[in-house]
Amino acid sequence: MNRDDLFDNINKKSSFLCVGLDTDINRIPSFLLDLEDPIFEFNKRIIDATMDLCVAYKPNIAFYEALGSEGWRSLEKTIDYIPDDIFTIADAKRGDIGNTSALYAKAFLERMNFDSITIAPYMGKDSVTPFLIDGKWVIILALTSNTGSFDFQRIMSKDNKALYQQVLETSSEWGTTENTMYVVGATRAEDLSYIRTIIPDHFLLVPGVGAQGGSLSAVAEAGMNSHCGLLVNSSRGIIYADNSVNFADAAREKAKGLQEDMENLLEHYI
DSSP, X not given: OOXXXXXXXXXXXXXXXXXXXXXXXXXXXXXXGGSSOHHHHHHHHHHHHHTTTOSEXXXXXXXXXXXXXXXXXXXXXXXXXXXTTSXXXXXXEEOOOHHHHHHHHIIIIIISOOSEEEEOOTTOHHHHGGGOOTTOEEEEXXXXXXXXXXXXXXXXXXXXXXXXXXXXXXXXTTSOTTTEEEEEOSSOHHHHHXXXXXXXXXXXXXXXXXXXXXXXXXXXXXXXXXXXXXXXXXXXXXXXXXXXXXXXXXXXXHHHHHHHHHHHHHHHXX
């Protein structure tokens, strides 16, 4: 999916919502556990309930690979089930030397046919560029919202640049606005304004709205550009909104609330 297709879908659905499929076997409704593939059945019902309200799905790979071969099968079935016009993100946070990265790229972007993959850029250019396959996207970790992000991401260099700023400036030269996005947490929206002075035109994947307390309106005000430029993710706040047989209806209600807020923000800023 290219940049124009993504923006067209944002306009069509009046939404820049990404639903995170962080599907934990220990948290899904217990009645699903009697089914042949409870993980896929949970995902299927979430997708059916939200596909008209979101423009992206983001399975967190850890929840699947922790289950071994069965988890991988559930993941493949999930990706096959997602409609072709919805952007898919392998939240795998890979990043290794070139030949290993090339195999990770083959696994997620070719074999499983995800549209994109999240990448940790700590090992530099040769750990990222193997993922720059035609028609695919890399989503580089830049500034995250977890407590440990302060351990490294904000370390200042001798020329008074934070490490995350150096990551943005350097890695933006490896790809383009057509194949590179960045992960920027929502819990410190003031950082988004500064980040937009460095990468004004790239799409940003923004976790932290919802369960982690980030403000959607503040994110939009600081981070939106002429192509929207935002994919705002909500995982637990949507998929675990309810634990009964009506969990999919509750998930839809939560997603609908976010979509309606996003529609208002798009009308205001675009």
